[in-house]
Amino acid sequence: MKAGRAAFMVVALAALAACGASSPAAKSEAPPANVAQTVDVRNIAFNPKSVTIHPGQTVAWKFDDGTIPHNVVGTDWRSPDRTSGYYTHTFAAPGTYAYRCTIHSNMDGQVVVTP
Numbered sequence: 001m002k003a004g005r006a007a008f009m010v011v012a013l014a015a016l017a018a019c020g021a022s023s024p025a026a027k028s029e030a031p032p033a034n035v036a037q038t039v040d041v042r043n044i045a046f047n048p049k050s051v052t053i054h055p056g057q058t059v060a061w062k063f064d065d066g067t068i069p070h071n072v073v074g075t076d077w078r079s080p081d082r083t084s085g086y087y088t089h090t091f092a093a094p095g096t097y098a099y100r101c102t103i104h105s106n107m108d109g110q111v112v113v114t115p
């Protein structure tokens with residue numbers, strides 16, 4: 001009986017692992033905490049194109065453009081290429097931070113950090 005139960009557990013775990021592997025796209029990944037502004041990455045654009053925050057606040061980019069990968073690239077910060085989930089960056093100093101997606105030449109945006 002003990003061996004049978006162990007075998008069942010192995011099968012159950014294998015089924016769970018297979019299920020997780022077969023659904024790579026995050027369906028409803030929770031947004032990160034403590035985010036001041038969220039930018040939707042969709043339709044090969046950043047929406048909104050410009051967001052304004054204060055020093056120390058965090059911007060989240062939500063990747064939601066089907067199978068089209070995008071990235072978020074600033075001067076000294078960048079996200080990986082991705083098709084789902086979130087990327088966050090915290091801005092410490094005031095200024096205007098232009099960024100772009102290096103995959104799509106006319107896809108850009110900016111983060112304005114006001115004191």
Ligand SMILES: [Cu+2]
Pocket residue numbers: 044069070071101102103104107
């Ligand atoms: Cu892009």
